[in-house]
Amino acid sequence: MNRKHTALRGWLVQRVSAIYMFLFIVFFLTHFVVDPPQHYAEWHAWITSAAMSIATAAFFAALLAHAWVGLRDVLMDYVHATIARVALLGLVGFGLTTAGVWVVRILWTRHG
């Protein structure tokens, strides 16, 4: 898929990330309904387990990728002036990257 296919790639990213987020949310909620953690330590152990850490990180990666494609599309639709568009895309990219770094910090910082 070369540069010409960026639109197709964006469309695919949005579809695949949406499916993953849907499945993750269903799994997450089902866990809380079927086997809810009884206290904080149990919840903490569950969410910081290796599998859940990876799954949660993948969820936020999907969310950020989904948001990036969506916001990029909105800006391409409405903002036609190149300078304004590049500036806004930069702002969105910066905001999402910051959110991503924050997520990583939260997920990989061990609290007692």
Added chain:
Amino acid sequence: MRFSIFRYNPERDEKPYMQAFDIELKPTDRMLLDVILRIRDSQDDSLTLRKSCREGVCGSDAININGRNGLACVTPVRELKEPVELRPLPTFPVVRDLVVDMTRFYKQYHSIKPYLVNDEAVPEKERLQSPEDRDKLDGSYECILCACCTSQCPSSWWNPDKFVGPAGLLQAYRFIVDSRDRVTQERLDDLTDPYRLFRCRTIMNCTEVCPKGLSPSRAIERIRLEMVKVDHGEGGLALHRVPPIR
């Protein structure tokens, strides 16, 4: 019955305005076009509109009726809410009153090469197709190019010069799935840039307003699936019942 009709004569009017007309319906007045023509003949012969076949085949009398695009000739007039507001197709440049300039619309339509491309030797009679292959064209060849869909599509409003629009993309699909066409990959490649196809946000106004019950949004989805080589099922596109304009 009261009508409020968009009027604009660029040679005379500084800006457009809505003009009210009152007319008593006759038993013979069934469709909206019947009444518009009687208004023109009895009250103001300068009222300008396009029309031809008067039975939903030519697509020339597409206008905006109470906020929704449709063909005046197949819209039952007695079902409309009063005052009936008639405007030209949204976002198309107005030539005069209800007549719009379709140049940009046809330019996008022509850009998808709306004809069979096949360089193989011409057969003695015709290029044959199996009944199954012919079925794949159902739901896409029936388009009458009235522009109801494209004019009601927000993606076309935002980027009318770059986004092909639902009518053009429905026709692109019609030739992509045609078994007699030999440039399918070129047709797909032509639509992969960020604007020509991928501005579609699946808002589905196009499907909602198509007076022929076609589904351009489904065709667009199938083109995307063709691009990633995902099977989208056999057969043509299903027609749907057109919701009445109120």
